[in-house]
Amino acid sequence: MILKNCKYIVTQNKNREILENFDILIKGNKIERIEKDINLENEETFDCSDKIIFPGLTNAHTHIAMTIFRGFYDDHELFDWLSKINPLENKLTYDLVSVGAKIAIMEMLSKGIVAFIDTYYFPEATLEVSQKYGIRLVSGRVLVDDLKTRMAENDVLIKKQNELYKVVADPYAIYANSTENLKLIREYAKKRNLRINMHAAETRQEVFECYKKNGKYVIEYLDSLGLLDNAILAHCGWVTKNEILILSKRNATVVHNPISNMKLATGAFFPYSAYKSLNVSIALGKDGAASNNSLNLFDEMKVMALLNKNNHWDASIINAHEVLDSATLNGAKATGFDNGSIEEGKLADLFAISETSLEMQPLTKENLVSNLVYSYNSPVEFTMINGKIVYKREFLEEWTQKAKVLSQRIKQFFEKNL
Numbered sequence: 001m002i003l004k005n006c007k008y009i010v011t012q013n014k015n016r017e018i019l020e021n022f023d024i025l026i027k028g029n030k031i032e033r034i035e036k037d038i039n040l041e042n043e044e045t046f047d048c049s050d051k052i053i054f055p056g057l058t059n060a061h062t063h064i065a066m067t068i069f070r071g072f073y074d075d076h077e078l079f080d081w082l083s084k085i086n087p088l089e090n091k092l093t094y095d096l097v098s099v100g101a102k103i104a105i106m107e108m109l110s111k112g113i114v115a116f117i118d119t120y121y122f123p124e125a126t127l128e129v130s131q132k133y134g135i136r137l138v139s140g141r142v143l144v145d146d147l148k149t150r151m152a153e154n155d156v157l158i159k160k161q162n163e164l165y166k167v168v169a170d171p172y173a174i175y176a177n178s179t180e181n182l183k184l185i186r187e188y189a190k191k192r193n194l195r196i197n198m199h200a201a202e203t204r205q206e207v208f209e210c211y212k213k214n215g216k217y218v219i220e221y222l223d224s225l226g227l228l229d230n231a232i233l234a235h236c237g238w239v240t241k242n243e244i245l246i247l248s249k250r251n252a253t254v255v256h257n258p259i260s261n262m263k264l265a266t267g268a269f270f271p272y273s274a275y276k277s278l279n280v281s282i283a284l285g286k287d288g289a290a291s292n293n294s295l296n297l298f299d300e301m302k303v304m305a306l307l308n309k310n311n312h313w314d315a316s317i318i319n320a321h322e323v324l325d326s327a328t329l330n331g332a333k334a335t336g337f338d339n340g341s342i343e344e345g346k347l348a349d350l351f352a353i354s355e356t357s358l359e360m361q362p363l364t365k366e367n368l369v370s371n372l373v374y375s376y377n378s379p380v381e382f383t384m385i386n387g388k389i390v391y392k393r394e395f396l397e398e399w400t401q402k403a404k405v406l407s408q409r410i411k412q413f414f415e416k417n418l
């Protein structure tokens, strides 16, 4: 397949080049060539002369089936909010998680997301829907309570790994497991060669209780248990300088969730400049749709920039291109999929927007990344994953109808359980 005469290609390569009027040749699931005037007989060709091509985005921390709870019990204090949501979550079924996952995946694909790291009940349901829609997923069975059973269930997921799916070891958070269990999870992860994915240092209460119990802050505690090598850690807003140093040494990825943190008022000052100065990789996540409430990364990118500028009293502390790096390259580092940039040999995971989008005007090569981060928030033209176009703008009407029908099942769930 050839994406012909792309108006602009935001490559995200080492030099962050933006190419003008280039072609992209895709063979199988990879980008084979990026050149001007590629002409091959019998090759399917898409005219992209009015399109801007970006590397696909990664939603690096999420609970996508929580679309079920979108708009339910908003505007309440965190623990009050949890006390309303948790009893309902205990009544979820495989089918309902599938419903929530479908609505979420349609939304994510329509906004250029090509991969996500998920933590939720019935991971098989989210996996099944992901494979059907062709989106990349990293997940695992949440390893809590009866660890032996949960690990056996995680082993079943490991057998389902393929080019679109990777498994992690997910202890959820330090407060969900005893020290003994966290050690068992470390041994299990080592044996299966799995990375750790979990929440960490999200709230002040978590930090306070960890220090009281263990005499260590959350990241220090996790490090003392040997859980941090290449780990994926969501939030990490409540950390000390020493903890940031540890994260840097362990090559961990921190997943920043600015909208969720602000909406639930977890109050953390995300230490962006300290992370940046120690080269800690910062990816970007949506968290659940109950605490956000959107599942697109366009608004998240904008808020990431705004929050950190505001927190640091410094408008130059973060720029639009660094934010895009978080949603692309650093997201790819978090998942381990070889995407996140448009370069020869990389996976063909990308999305296109129209150069005629109102929100992008006036458009120049120089301002287009800035316009994407600070202004764009519409559905994209198409999303490609693994060399296949999995979403086109023409799908929107049908998908919206589908989401409306699926929403009836959510309504019935609330009628029965509230």
Ligand SMILES: [Zn+2]
Binding pocket: 061, 062, 063, 199, 234, 287, 288
């Ligand atoms: Zn979360």
